[in-house]
Amino acid sequence: MEWELLGIILTGLAALYLLVFHIPYSIPHPLAARQGRETRFDVLRGFAMVGIVLIHIHSYFQFFHPADQTVTRTTLFLSNLSRFSVPVFILTSAIFLRKKEGYWISKLKNLVLPYSLASCLGYLVKYNNYNILEFIQFYLLGKVFAPFYFVPLLIQFYILFYLFDKLLTNNLYSKSLLFISLLLNLTSNLGFFDSILPKEYHSISILNYIFFFVLGIYIGLSYEEKENTKKKDELSILFLALTVLFLFFLILYSFGYVVDFKNHHIVYPIFFFFGIWQILPRFNRKVSDWISYIGNNSLFIFLLHPFIIHMMHSVDPYSFGGPILGYIVTLVLNVGIPIIIAFTIQKGKFLYRLLHSDER
Structure with missing residues (x-):
């Protein structure tokens, strides 16, 4: 709660700055003119x-x-710094969402099927006493591995959009x-x-992330605006x-109070999203391409990384050369191995397609 209140204060300061200096903010547009999809969303x-x-x-x-407080508080800082991740995924998923022919076929093929296979294999790998009812519960709640809760959460949003797409995409009601x-x-x-919803549902409650989903739809309906260089520089100062x-x-929160933040705070992910949107055009092109490639293959990393980190729990991270090198090696393995598999x-x-096209 303290972090949420801090976020509201930061938002108030940003709003005051925008009001005093009359800086309009241009909503990111999902389609770059004449260039198709805006690649910055993949980088995000x-x-x-x-x-x-x-x-x-x-x-x-x-x-x-756990006793090495210097190291664990540093990793906590990096973890807290990364709490924009799930909200940004939901936001960017909503931006390009459209109800069209094959809506559920693409969702089943590209999300539900890989998730189902990963959940079945993960349950066999992680647990010893197998129970079909327990597996069904874990599968529906995304509890086979901790990050898997994101899939049932996202599917709920897909159902919500499918049922109420005309309302959600109506410009008359978008701001309301x-x-x-x-x-x-x-x-x-x-x-x-918390007292109204079942306890088991808390982790996949769409109410925790509904603003990010609606904001994504709102951005998807927005119109591209002309850039104002002077105003852009003023915005850069604000974000700095x-x-x-x-x-x-x-x-202060990570090293002093040792608070582990939640994924669904409102302000920080939005601040990150709009802030990075301003900074991305200045990124090194090669770095942007690498991060974009990771974004394009995020499903592989999302589903395979839990297997890797789970198996690594039998190996002390310090054995890779100490805390710093161990952290880097752990990161490279958890991102790199799924990327290699995806590639x-x-x-x-x-x-396969090339060979079959030659046969024809």
Whole structure:
């Protein structure tokens, strides 16, 4: 709750700055003119995927070295810094969401089927006493591995969009829905629905993330605006000031109060999303391409990384060369191995299609 209130204060300061200096903010547009899909959304997903890995690396280091406070508080800082990840994934998933022919076929093929296979295999690998009822419960709630809760959560949003797409995509109601979803999300974060909703449902409650989903739809309906260089520079100053303030409080909470943040706070993910949107065009192109590639293959990393980190729990991270090198090696393995598998599968599909096209 303290972090949520801090976020509201930061938002108030940002709003005051925008009001005083009359700086209009241009909503990111999902389609770049004449260039098709805006690649910055893929870069954002790449950042989010790396962030999810960093969150779980903290748990890994804490498991082996809870007494080494310098290290665990540093990994906690990096974990807290990455708490924008799940909200940004939901937001970017909603931006391109459209109800069209094959809506559920694509969801079943590209999300539900890989998730089902990973859940079955994960249950066999992680647990000893197999129980079909327990597996069904874990599968529906995304509890086979900790990060798997994201899939049942996302599927609920897909169902919500399928049922109410005309309302959600109606420009007449878009701002009102955005405001209502903000109130619902904030109320949920402050725990007002905890006694009403079943305890098992809390982790996959759409109320915890509904604002990000509606905001994604709102962005998807937005129109591209002309850039104003002067205003863009003023926005950069604003984001720099807020970044410094944010980092100060993040360090205070991580190293001082040792608070482990939740994934569904409202302000920080939105601040990250819009802040990075301003910074991304200045990124090194090669770095952006790498992060974009991670974003494009995020499902592989998301589903395979829990297997890797689970198996690594039999190996002390310090055995890779100490805490710093151990952290880097852990990150590289958890992102790199799924990327290699994704690359191999994609190359295999390409060769298969090539061979079959030659036969014709």
